[in-house]
Amino acid sequence: MSEKIYVGVDLGGTNIKVGICDEQGNLLHTYEGPTGVENGPEAVLDRIVQYVKQIVSDSTYQWEQVAGVGAGIAGFIDLATGTVLWAPNLKWKDIAVKQELESRLGLPVALDNDANVAALGEAWSGAGAGLNHIVAFTLGTGVGGGIIINGKIYQGFRGMAGELGHIKVVPDLEAIQCGCGQLGCVETVSSATGIIRSAKDAVERGETTTLSLNETITAKDVFDAAKDGDEVAIRIVKRAAYYLGKAMAAVAVVLNPQRFVIGGGVSRAGDILFDEIRKVYAQNVPEVFTQGVDIVPAKLGNDAGVVGAAGLNLR
Amino acid sequence: MSEKIYVGVDLGGTNIKVGICDEQGNLLHTYEGPTGVENGPEAVLDRIVQYVKQIVSDSTYQWEQVAGVGAGIAGFIDLATGTVLWAPNLKWKDIAVKQELESRLGLPVALDNDANVAALGEAWSGAGAGLNHIVAFTLGTGVGGGIIINGKIYQGFRGMAGELGHIKVVPDLEAIQCGCGQLGCVETVSSATGIIRSAKDAVERGETTTLSLNETITAKDVFDAAKDGDEVAIRIVKRAAYYLGKAMAAVAVVLNPQRFVIGGGVSRAGDILFDEIRKVYAQNVPEVFTQGVDIVPAKLGNDAGVVGAAGLNLR
Missing domain, CATH: 3.30.420.40 (ATPase, nucleotide binding domain)
Known part of the structure; x- marks a missing residue:
């Protein structure tokens, strides 16, 4: 039970895809659902939280095993604060994503842009x-x-x-x-x-x-x-x-x-x-x-x- | 007396320049003398050792304070082994500089090419x-x-x-x-x-x-x-x-x-x-x-x- 798992969120303009990886970067489960950009950032953040909780509870892992949640977002991100400065697909400007998700999830949250996270994924287990x-x-x-x-x-x-x-x-x-x-x-x-x-x-x-x-x-x-x-x-x-x-x-x-x-x-x-x-x-x-x-x-x-x-x- | 000092060697085709830096990268002393390429690699390595020992003994520092010796060389270097593969100015090929200097000096020795060490110097205290x-x-x-x-x-x-x-x-x-x-x-x-x-x-x-x-x-x-x-x-x-x-x-x-x-x-x-x-x-x-x-x-x-x-x- 001490094995850590890592939750990833691919936040697109149309769909949110979440997944669980083991320590070797093997993708164990995924869940995908609509982003609902039209409902605004608060609703999208709530939905991310819902999807993350759901995928963990549907898995054989415990919430306590989640080492952290990461999100890849197409756009400009202030990495120091975890703020999305501008994400055209989401129509987001200056959204404090890291802070909002951390307070909702009670877990460390890290962000980066879509190209960087894709590169990291390939380097980890691709x-x-x-x-x-x-x-x-x-x-x-x-x-x-x-x-x-x-x-x-x-x-x-x-x-x-x-x-x-x-x-x-x-x-x-x-x-x-x-x-x-x-x-x-x-x-x-x-x-x-x-x-x-x-x-x-x-x-x-x-x-x-x-x-x-x-x-x-x-x-x-x-x-x-x-x-x-x-x-x-x-x-x-x-x-x-x-x-x-x-x-x-x-x-x-x-x-x-x-x-x-x-x-x-x-x-x-x-x-x-x-x-x-x-x-x-x-x-x-x-x-x-x-x-x-x-x-x-x-x-x-x-x-x-x-x-x-x-x-x-x-x- | 616990302060560490760092010795640098700029190994050129004409001159060898050695220097002592403090922990902040301030250059405290330098000594420069001929390389003597014509006498071959063994003689050049002996001369480096002589210059390094001399500059430390001429300083107010003790040999025990020397954290290590680094050398910058124009040429291709195998960093894993510390071997100079080819240095045109010195007419050296496959010289195990790190190993030879470490055994002569009894100190850690690190090498890199001249452009990299110049960059490091500027980044450290320039x-x-x-x-x-x-x-x-x-x-x-x-x-x-x-x-x-x-x-x-x-x-x-x-x-x-x-x-x-x-x-x-x-x-x-x-x-x-x-x-x-x-x-x-x-x-x-x-x-x-x-x-x-x-x-x-x-x-x-x-x-x-x-x-x-x-x-x-x-x-x-x-x-x-x-x-x-x-x-x-x-x-x-x-x-x-x-x-x-x-x-x-x-x-x-x-x-x-x-x-x-x-x-x-x-x-x-x-x-x-x-x-x-x-x-x-x-x-x-x-x-x-x-x-x-x-x-x-x-x-x-x-x-x-x-x-x-x-x-x-x-x-």
Whole structure:
């Protein structure tokens, strides 16, 4: 009965997912339910508490075994106070999440942003398990990043370390503006959003492609077309991979990680993406940065967030 | 008498400099003498031991107060074993420096490369004192880098972290080959070597400049000409600064350091260099990476190496 368990909360705009991990980061149980953003922050916090209590009481574990609760949230978080400064998906501004949850749960609560917790999840029990120097990219609507050193998220001076989507890799003459205001961030070409934009642009220009212009085109449509040999789709996916490889090369000479873990929806493009990333990476670093270093797909899929959130309370 | 002291060794191809630091990183005494590379590694190691013993016996401290001896060496070092794999200046290959010095001195010995120890020195008692997240650039023959997190050098997977001179920032079409084999590393334009090469190229092309073609042209000549209003020299210095600013922007989104410390001979160019670096940096990062973050000159000058080497034994 002395074994500790760790509860993770993946707080999304649509659903709240909670999970219990053991001390090795194995995800034992999960529970998922609606966030109910429309009812406001108080109601969402109450719901988190309800889900957390429920998953523990439904398990074979006792409440006293819970070492802590962690939550991953897409947004800007003041780590010192545990306040969500701004979370667009939740429409939250300046919500003292850590304080509110701790008083409701009577347990230590830790927060971090979604990309960091996904990286921590992969480093704990996913594709980076057992390694001390991991850099993770999450390729979704944007390009998120997380740096895990000896099992901990590296935060930097003000918690902004690992904003890897904002490495500027596209040459100025080809660069477009990123959501962050800068030109040429890797996020502009290697996120799902960037891939979809590239596909729409190609169709609008009248390029010869099996892709078609519609509002529901997804990054997966582009990957599928690429796998079927569509030259335009192949070019778009390879371009996304090329700039990711360049960004990883920059990260490598700064941090010398042992493993790059690539997750998020775009990573499901598979070999066509990974082969190109690995090739471009190797071409852009001195050889020593390739020795013993690899670039691998994430393993935990959509569970990375809840596992990593649970891991925020590891000591 | 219980106060600990730390001995640092800056092992160069021409001179060996040793120094004693107190627990706050204040450099109390230094002693400098010839390396005598021509006599081979055994003789050099004996000389280090002689200098270390001498500086301690000449001081008011007792041998028993020495917490450890650190050495900074330009070259590739296997940190796990303390072996110098390859040090061109010393013509050393596979020398077990840590083991040899420990057996001769009867004290813990730690090694690291010159750029890392310079960074540690600045972080301990120089321009980064008291801050937890420091990135240092040393602009000399090459561009060296060091990442100091909570007072420790960050090594990464195989001790290659902080190779900041090999961030590739020059666009492919303007890039030239770096000593590392890659194209467009910041070292190719922002090192003294890069600045001198640019100056020579300009003179050879017959550009209108006060710079003249001779074998002894130095980076300082270029800075002096720039300060006197020479347009070609100004362009060369600004280009060096521009790419440094770009490299720092890439480092910022990865590590979110609080302070960048710029040392080495090129940093003596002064305001013309720093003003441009700061401008380019601010233009190339999301605003949050400028808040509370600064870019400052190194403080310890040529002492950074010996202070940082001493600091390798801090616990």
